């Protein structure tokens with residue numbers, strides 16, 4: 001689906017815009033080449049203020065308003081989310097002329113049924129990321145991969161990859177707000193979607 005607000009009879013309703021947002025996000029999670037496959041994740045750091053990093057969008061559930069990514073339990077972002085679960089995600093698709101900004105609340109899943117199911121679906125190659133030893137972000141004397149030497153040259157097999165399970169976490173982000181911006185040469189369009197604590201949705205067009 002792609003919004004064609006310039007060649008249709010009517011301007012799109014806000015509901016159609018929101019549906020388009022979820023479609024784009026779902027496509028992003030499913031297609032590695034999609035611009036929404038990666039997103040910038042912002043968290044709050046007590047000393048630094050705000051920190052950012054790229055993560056891969058893994059799962060999208062429009063009904064539950066949830067977006068999920070995978071990470072290492074030892075990474076700095078985990079501590080930041082534990083301190084303050086309010087996070088932001090930034091998506092930009094050049095091909096869809098669309099930016100989506102998300103405010104959400106993050107929940108960390110580790111060794112629960114959700115994390116275990118995600119782990120089972122990961123190939124040994126992808127599990128290798130979680131075999132890095134030692135705390136992530138620790139200073140080192142040389143340009144280390146952090147991996148056991150044997151896995152620098154080959155993927156772990158299924159049994160070897162199991163050591164990463166303890167480090168693997170799924171972060172599920174419950175969306176509170178979406179800010180949609182659609183760029184066109186004829187003037188941009190912008191809309192906001194906000195869910196309150198009771199799950200009620202408020203929508204509005206915004207001046208871009």
Ligand SMILES: Cc1cc2nc3c(=O)[nH]c(=O)nc-3n(C[C@H](O)[C@H](O)[C@H](O)COP(=O)(O)O)c2cc1C
Pocket residue numbers: 038051052053054055056057069070071072075076077078136137
């Ligand atoms: C294209 C790309 C995709 C990435 N995907 C992830 C990811 O899905 N999960 C993750 O934890 N880190 C991912 N990273 C690494 C993070 O950007 C970051 O360097 C790392 O997680 C440490 O972040 P932190 O110290 O803020 O916790 C990715 C980096 C790039 C460049």
